[in-house]
Amino acid sequence: MASQERINLLAPGHRACPGCGAAVALRQILRPLGRNTIAVSATGCVETFTSPYDQSSWEVPWMHSLFENSGAVASGVRAALDVQGEKDVNLVVISGDGGTFDIGMGALSGMLERKDNVTYICYDNEAYMNTGVQRSGSTPHAAATTTTPSGKKSYGKIEYKKDVPGIVWAHDAEYVATASIAYPQDLMRKVKKANEIYGPKYIQVHTPCCIGWGFDASKTIQVGKLAVETGLVPIYEMEKGQPVKVKKAAEKKPIEEYLKVQSRFKHLFKEQERDEVIKELQAICNANIEHFGI
């Protein structure tokens, strides 16, 4: 059941870095869910910055589980609610890309297969920011992290971003959407919609990280917009029996505009031979634009 209450359920004074995209996402996610909500989080930035010693920013019941298990923990919470006849409680998982794409993939898959009534939301800052910027399965191709350093011979991460929305959709989930904090109305609408559908739902929210990506804290939303406008991060939603809905970009921006504002990609502009890598990233954008009709 969605809430019409105009209240910020993420209390101020939390310890997120200035310009943190995940903190923006969290506020937007909790708004349509309202107070009648239980939240489960894996270890990660959100867990850390919302719960420093003797303070909590959560205005709803919340638990920090482990790194790999938030999908399974949520299954247990839902089962207990069902057994006790509690039908109208919103249950949401809020975990990062590390806890979703990598270590938590098995638990997420199990939750989806069981068709548990949970809205799983991944805030995607594209690396392990809480432990100091190590690559994740979500880190885009060619981004430098501390475990995919750039150098004379290395152009950063060799692998490509894992298509987790596609993996979730392949589980016959009820609803799969991507969103960005750059488009708050879109994100809140998707959370509200997912919450009203019975069964497993997945929303992946792109949350730029100024520390890990290397941009000024005032540019978080701009960077988020560029990711969408270049086509690198497609924003869409898939609902059973419905055609895919895609956020269009009137003017498609070249990938360089996104890359050059972030220090995780700055090595691509230092060496001549890195032009090929930029072209490859542009090709990924072009493929997204064509595939989704952006």
Place this chain on the structure above:
Amino acid sequence: MTEVKDFGRLMQGNEACAEGALAAGTKFFAGYPITPSTEIAEILAEKLPQVGGKFIQMEDEIGGMAAVIGASLTGLKSITATSGPGFSLKQENLGFAVMAEVPCVVVNVQRGGPSTGVPTSPAQGDVMQARWGTHGDHPIIALTPVSVKETYELTIKAFNLSEKFRTPVILLMDEVIGHMRERVQLPKQGEFEVVERKKPQVGPEQYYPYRDDGTGVPPMASFGEGYRHHVTGLVHDETGFPSNKPEMVKKVLDRLHKKISDHLDEIIMAEETNLEDAEVMIFAYGSVARSAKKAVNILRKNGVKAGLFRPITIWPFPSTKLQEHFNRIKKVVVPEMNMGQLVGEVERAAAGKSIVTPLNRYDGELITPVEIVEKVQEVL
């Protein structure tokens, strides 16, 4: 030419571990970032490709340990590094490595537990997990360094023991040792021993992957070298194929234990300071041993004959070495950054001959020299 004096360099414990691994000839790291061990991964991510090796950041801790097993069986000296929560996840694979006799090094830079615990304050709470974390009767070797330099040396030693005895070796550091920086002068390549695993001396037709050649450690062919190499976590006979015959089960488990227990003189290391005339022994390891050494100095200045026994190898436990002192030293103080883990082993070794008194902190803070001094004065 002017002579350049080698003043050594300022180095972090985790960095010394990474450098030691490279010096030992490792060509493979697989793992998952976790504070306070992450620097080991980050440094090896940069350096392994430069020496023709491979670094993989795996999807989780389980994958990290499993990839290490795969790489070692395929011929590379392999290492992973983690802290408590990740060490828990690695346990099943660790047991597999013991059973299948896969050499590898597992670094655990301990932080406060249980569970996510106290990231990232120092603790020594994984001492018993290092011994018994994986299920079933199994031997294990665990080494624990006291300094940055010793971290370097023991990482090499851990590889040497693992290669020699075909067994996983745990390097049990703690947050203080992992994160502290000290000036170190490292030995040059060639100034320390580097052991390579024993390869088969027979052709593929005569090779049995688990046949004892008399040393207790079967020669090891790598995958892809043309030898039939059946590997399983099931109890197996010398062909590597599963067997549940009672005599075979006993034979294999006996050999797994004996290959370690028959070579304790090569495995067990300890540092003994001022014990010759001591009336009281402080038994301490890891970063706590640094406080203990200071405590011994303070006590000696105050006329108390104190000495330090510092186990470097904690598993197998150095009972025999300790027992040599218990005929004379009747008081032992055991400071540990846990609720009392190794103290039980000290009591077992003392067998009532000496009075063993624990001193425990498990609040995420170090044990200070003064706390140890006060405890010694209390028991005397």
